[in-house]
Amino acid sequence: MRLTSLIYRGTIVIAYTVMLLPVLLLVVTSFFRDAIIAFPPTGLSLEWYRNALTRDEFLSGFLVSVKVAAIATAIGVPTGTAAAMALVRSRLRFKAAITTFLLGPIIVPGIVAGIALYLSYLAVQNRLDMDIVGTLPGLIAAHVLLTIPWTVRVVISGLQGLDRSVEEAALNLGARPRAVFLRVTLPMMRPAIVAAAMFSFIQSFENLELTLLLVGPGMSTLPIAMMNYLEFQVDPTLAAVATLQIAVIAAMMLITDRYVKLSRIV
Amino acid sequence: MAKLVLPAGLLVLALLGVPMLLMLRYSFNSFDPLYLMKEAFTFGNYARAVVDPYYQKILLTTVAVALASTLLTTLLAYGPAYWLARMEGRWKSKLTILTMFPLLVGGVVRSAGYMALLSSDGLINATLRGLGLITVPLQLLYTPGAVVFATVGIVLPYMILTLASVIESIPRQVEDAAANLGARPGTAFIRVLMPLSLPGVLAGSTLVFILCMNAYATPLLLGGPQFQMMAPAVYDQFARASNWPFGAALAFLLLVVTVALTTLGSSVIARRYKAG
Amino acid sequence: MKSLELVNIRKEYGDAVAVDDMNMTIRKGELVSLLGPSGCGKTTTLRMVAGFVAPSAGSVLIDGRDVTHRPPYERNTALVFQSYALFPHMSVAQNVAFGLEMRRMPRAEREAKSLEALRRVRLDHLAERYPRQLSGGQQQRVALARGLVLNPDVFLLDEPLSNLDAKLRAEVRSEIRGLQQALELTTLMVTHDQEEALTMSDGLVLMAGGRVRQSGSAQDLYERPADAFVADFVGRSNVLEGRVEGGSFRMKDGTALPGTAVPTARYYTLRPEKIALTSPDQGVPGTLREVLYLGAQTEYTVLLGTTPVTVIRATPGPDDTLARLRPGDPVGLRWNSADARLLDS
Ligand SMILES: Nc1ncnc2c1ncn2[C@@H]1O[C@H](COP(=O)(O)OP(=O)(O)O)[C@@H](O)[C@H]1O
Ligand SMILES: [Mg+2]
Numbered sequence: 001m002r003l004t005s006l007i008y009r010g011t012i013v014i015a016y017t018v019m020l021l022p023v024l025l026l027v028v029t030s031f032f033r034d035a036i037i038a039f040p041p042t043g044l045s046l047e048w049y050r051n052a053l054t055r056d057e058f059l060s061g062f063l064v065s066v067k068v069a070a071i072a073t074a075i076g077v078p079t080g081t082a083a084a085m086a087l088v089r090s091r092l093r094f095k096a097a098i099t100t101f102l103l104g105p106i107i108v109p110g111i112v113a114g115i116a117l118y119l120s121y122l123a124v125q126n127r128l129d130m131d132i133v134g135t136l137p138g139l140i141a142a143h144v145l146l147t148i149p150w151t152v153r154v155v156i157s158g159l160q161g162l163d164r165s166v167e168e169a170a171l172n173l174g175a176r177p178r179a180v181f182l183r184v185t186l187p188m189m190r191p192a193i194v195a196a197a198m199f200s201f202i203q204s205f206e207n208l209e210l211t212l213l214l215v216g217p218g219m220s221t222l223p224i225a226m227m228n229y230l231e232f233q234v235d236p237t238l239a240a241v242a243t244l245q246i247a248v249i250a251a252m253m254l255i256t257d258r259y260v261k262l263s264r265i266v
Numbered sequence: 267m268a269k270l271v272l273p274a275g276l277l278v279l280a281l282l283g284v285p286m287l288l289m290l291r292y293s294f295n296s297f298d299p300l301y302l303m304k305e306a307f308t309f310g311n312y313a314r315a316v317v318d319p320y321y322q323k324i325l326l327t328t329v330a331v332a333l334a335s336t337l338l339t340t341l342l343a344y345g346p347a348y349w350l351a352r353m354e355g356r357w358k359s360k361l362t363i364l365t366m367f368p369l370l371v372g373g374v375v376r377s378a379g380y381m382a383l384l385s386s387d388g389l390i391n392a393t394l395r396g397l398g399l400i401t402v403p404l405q406l407l408y409t410p411g412a413v414v415f416a417t418v419g420i421v422l423p424y425m426i427l428t429l430a431s432v433i434e435s436i437p438r439q440v441e442d443a444a445a446n447l448g449a450r451p452g453t454a455f456i457r458v459l460m461p462l463s464l465p466g467v468l469a470g471s472t473l474v475f476i477l478c479m480n481a482y483a484t485p486l487l488l489g490g491p492q493f494q495m496m497a498p499a500v501y502d503q504f505a506r507a508s509n510w511p512f513g514a515a516l517a518f519l520l521l522v523v524t525v526a527l528t529t530l531g532s533s534v535i536a537r538r539y540k541a542g
Numbered sequence: 543m544k545s546l547e548l549v550n551i552r553k554e555y556g557d558a559v560a561v562d563d564m565n566m567t568i569r570k571g572e573l574v575s576l577l578g579p580s581g582c583g584k585t586t587t588l589r590m591v592a593g594f595v596a597p598s599a600g601s602v603l604i605d606g607r608d609v610t611h612r613p614p615y616e617r618n619t620a621l622v623f624q625s626y627a628l629f630p631h632m633s634v635a636q637n638v639a640f641g642l643e644m645r646r647m648p649r650a651e652r653e654a655k656s657l658e659a660l661r662r663v664r665l666d667h668l669a670e671r672y673p674r675q676l677s678g679g680q681q682q683r684v685a686l687a688r689g690l691v692l693n694p695d696v697f698l699l700d701e702p703l704s705n706l707d708a709k710l711r712a713e714v715r716s717e718i719r720g721l722q723q724a725l726e727l728t729t730l731m732v733t734h735d736q737e738e739a740l741t742m743s744d745g746l747v748l749m750a751g752g753r754v755r756q757s758g759s760a761q762d763l764y765e766r767p768a769d770a771f772v773a774d775f776v777g778r779s780n781v782l783e784g785r786v787e788g789g790s791f792r793m794k795d796g797t798a799l800p801g802t803a804v805p806t807a808r809y810y811t812l813r814p815e816k817i818a819l820t821s822p823d824q825g826v827p828g829t830l831r832e833v834l835y836l837g838a839q840t841e842y843t844v845l846l847g848t849t850p851v852t853v854i855r856a857t858p859g860p861d862d863t864l865a866r867l868r869p870g871d872p873v874g875l876r877w878n879s880a881d882a883r884l885l886d887s
Contacts, residue, residue, distance in 0.1 A: 003452070004450070004451045004452040004455070005451070007345070008345045008348070008349075008451075009345070010345075011341070011342050011343075011344065011345030011346065012345045012346050012349050014342060015342045015343065015345065015346045015422055016346065016364075018342075018418065018419040018422065019419055019423060020364070020367075020368065022376050022377075022378075022379020022380045023367070023368060023375075023376060023379055024379075025379050025382045025389060026375065026379045026382065037381075037382050037385065037388070039387060039388065039389050039392030040392065075277075078273075079274040079277060080274050082270035082273060082274065083271045083273070083275065085267070086268050086270035086271045089267060090267035090268040090270070092268040092271065098271060098275065101275070101278060101283075102271075102274055102275065102278055105278065105282055106473070106476070107525065107528075108282065108286070109476060109497070109520055109521060109524055110480050111480055111497040111500055111517070111520070112289075112480075112500070112517045112520055112521045113282055113286075115289060115500065115514070115517050116285035116286045116288065117282075118504065119288055119292060119510065120284065120289075142281070144277055145281050145282055148277060148278060149278075152274065157431075163627065165623045165624075165627040166627045166628070166629060166630070168592075168594055168614070168623070169621070169627035169628075169629070170640065171593075171613070171614040171615050172592055172593075172594075172614050172615075172619065172621045173615075173620070173641035173644055173688065173689075173692065174615045174618075174641050174644035174645055174692070175615055175644045176615050176644075179644060183640075184629060187631040188629075188630065188631060190631070202366075205370065205372070206370065206372030206373060208372075208373060208482055209480055209497060212482065212501055212505075213504055213505065223373070223374045223375075223483075226374045226375065227483055230374070230377075230378060231486075234378070234381060234385075238375075242371070242378065242379075245371070245372075245375065246371055246375075249367070249371065250367065253367065253370065257363060
């Protein structure tokens with residue numbers, strides 16, 4: 001085998017191993033009996049799943065994460081899509097600058113944006129005498145900073161690949177601009193919009209850095225609940241939580257793939 | 267039509283623009299142990315952030331880890347990205363899902379997975395012990411190497427997906443033409459595919475570099491107590507020390523260094539390729 | 543059916559003039575081809591008729607009514623795009639019914655009409671398929687049906703055959719012409735292929751650089767080209783440069799060509815198939831340089847002085863003296879002087 005082909009195959013094997021092995025390991029270790037994760041295990045058990053399900057922080061964290069991700073996606077995808085349309089289609093001035101601004105939340109490190117938001121939330125709280133840090137609206141507003149830029153990014157590239165003559169054909173066949181948008185443009189953008197929604201949801205669901213300072217008692221996301229647990233003990237409970245999460249996510253991805261071929265949208 | 271940018275634009279302005287300005291203002295305030303923050307206009311926080319050897323070291327470590335991770339990720343991602351881009355039929359969809367899957371699982375969970383791989387009772391040490399190659403476990407966890415290794419694993423999917431979508435847009439005939447003109451696969455890669463996929467490399471490595479500079483869970487969980495990076499250090503100023511002005515200055519330092527290095531990096535790479 | 547008229551129509555993009563003071567009339571039920579090299583403004587003209595491009599000046603009249611400032615969806619034109627532009631997310635039947643739906647036709651009626659249109663292009667059996675499941679030729683016919691079903695005032699075709707292979711092209715060509723004549727559609731077809739234009743049209747408009755160079759029937763343009771460009775673009779022509787001198791035309795290399803009644807001319811144009819090959823003493827003498835066998839016809843290149851002249855004849859039988867001609871042989875060229883056209887530009 002030539003060196004080129006050896007390197008090619010080698011990097012494929014290494015990359016997918018490095019990416020997937022830890023996920024696989026967590027699933028496996030979630031069934032180990034020992035409290036300290038060690039290979040080989042002295043036996044197998046489902047004890048950690050019981051622990052995971054009885055600890056409130058994980059279930060409530062999961063629910064908060066799903067709620068935040070779903071609502072932030074519902075806000076970010078329509079507004080982000082509209083912005084992307086304007087950026088690609090309209091005769092807007094300073095397009096490059098506006099695009100950079102809207103993608104800004106991707107460029108600014110999440111920990112920095114999170115701190116800036118935290119300080120602003122506190123400033124507003126002091127003036128209005130209401131809680132924002134540690135509330136659901138506070139978390140959702142923060143995560144809109146993830147869903148908007150990811151939507152703008154994905155939808156812009158989707159729109160650039162769109163054949164304008166298809167829309168012109170609709171106009172030519174007698175469709176008014178509104179009908180063209182609803183019947184032709186929007187359906188053709190569907191793959192890009194679904195991809196945007198998926199990426200937005202992922203970004204929000206797994207975010208840690210932006211969220212760190214914005215959670216409060218009883219209002220924490222799953223990644224933060226897991227992080228807190230990990231800082232104090234490393235036992236297979238976390239592996240069990242992760243495995244449950246992985247199962248839910250895998251199911252979600254397979255269902256999404258039935259309706260929109262994921263390979264066609266990324 | 268142009269008005270459609272307004273909702274998103276105003277949201278980003280309110281949730282990122284204004285807060286950043288507020289933080290900028292705070293970074294010029296001074297710290298008071300009793301009242302925590304005092305209105306002022308001083309560059310003292312920035313001076314301390316830049317001059318204090320403790321924070322110098324943290325910043326340098328962060329940049330070094332981010333650069334190393336970005337470079338390794340880019341090298342490692344090309345092969346898989348090409349494989350994914352040129353695959354056809356139903357396997358392509360399966361492989362795409364497999365590549366996106368780790369993203370959904372999240373960085374915290376995967377960091378925990380790397381701990382199970384690298385710890386003294388982890389898979390690697392257990393395997394080596396089982397083979398009789400070692401008797402004392404190797405210190406893999408809580409090393410800078412562990413942080414880089416896990417960071418690379420965590421950001422790889424982003425790089426592969428970004429690169430693959432650019433490679434996919436390069437017509438296959440271009441490569442065939444190179445081969446037809448006598449270029450061996452390695453040469454064709456360096457002379458044809460790499461220059462053409464440069465936009466993907468830039469987009470991917472920029473994204474990955476930012477994620478690395480920003481890493482919180484990985485250095486904390488895999489680096490151990492002695493290992494310090496910027497994100498946890500900045501967080502500490504707010505969560506534990508309550509020194510907002512200094513924390514704000516550190517946060518801005520992190521932002522400026524990140525943006526400066528990504529801008530510098532992209533222009534250097536772009537220029538080199540235009541010249542070559 | 544309605545007529546189409548373009549009056550002094552003009553389009554500028556910045557400083558560049560894409561279409562320059564163009565006039566054109568298509569009578570009801572006629573097919574006129576807009577012919578010209580790439581970039582000469584054909585698509586721009588078509589798009590002005592459909593309403594996608596606003597003219598810088600001039601007007602578009604459909605059946606005498608000025609539609610220059612009407613939006614595309616208020617003109618009853620049907621444009622078949624070069625790329626077909628089918629709706630990828632709709633079935634063939636839904637694609638064809640789209641225009642009727644926009645005209646608020648009840649569902650049952652529009653389904654019946656679209657099926658009838660699909661039957662006309664022999665695709666009724668594929669009504670439930672999606673565009674990506676069709677071949678190029680089938681997609682083309684869906685695009686045709688999608689326009690036809692609306693019974694448009696003006697039917698517009700942008701290079702309708704350019705994405706088809708040679709065999710399919712001939713087939714679709716006669717199909718389009720057949721439908722156009724059966725439905726008496728007023729049609730404007732854009733093409734850069736002169737064979738397409740000559741075989742399909744009632745009339746031709748030849749454009750170059752945004753201007754109309756000549757319009758008329760196929761015979762007009764072929765037999766009586768207005769200038770050397772037309773002579774060269776429509777069919778093949780020997781375009782020989784020189785000037786009139788004492789009753790004959792003298793080429794740049796000094797060779798004299800016979801039979802001129804005009805006082806001045808810069809070009810002497812002659813169709814290759816109007817020239818006979820004879821022995822050197824029976825015509826203008828020259829030297830055979832190349833023989834190109836084309837099947838039913840053979841193409842000869844003959845040097846008159848230093849100027850190459852193309853001659854096309856039916857391929858000679860084995861006993862014919864022509865069959866023994868070899869490059870380098872002396873030959874004579876003879877033609878009817880009425881077949882030569884002397885042009886000033
Ligand atoms: N939207 C546009 N902006 C600027 N120039 C254009 C535009 N559309 C066409 N042109 C120019 O107008 C000229 C005619 O174009 P077109 O009508 O497409 O030519 P054809 O269809 O005959 O090939 C070309 O030189 C082209 O570059
Ligand atoms: Mg054209």
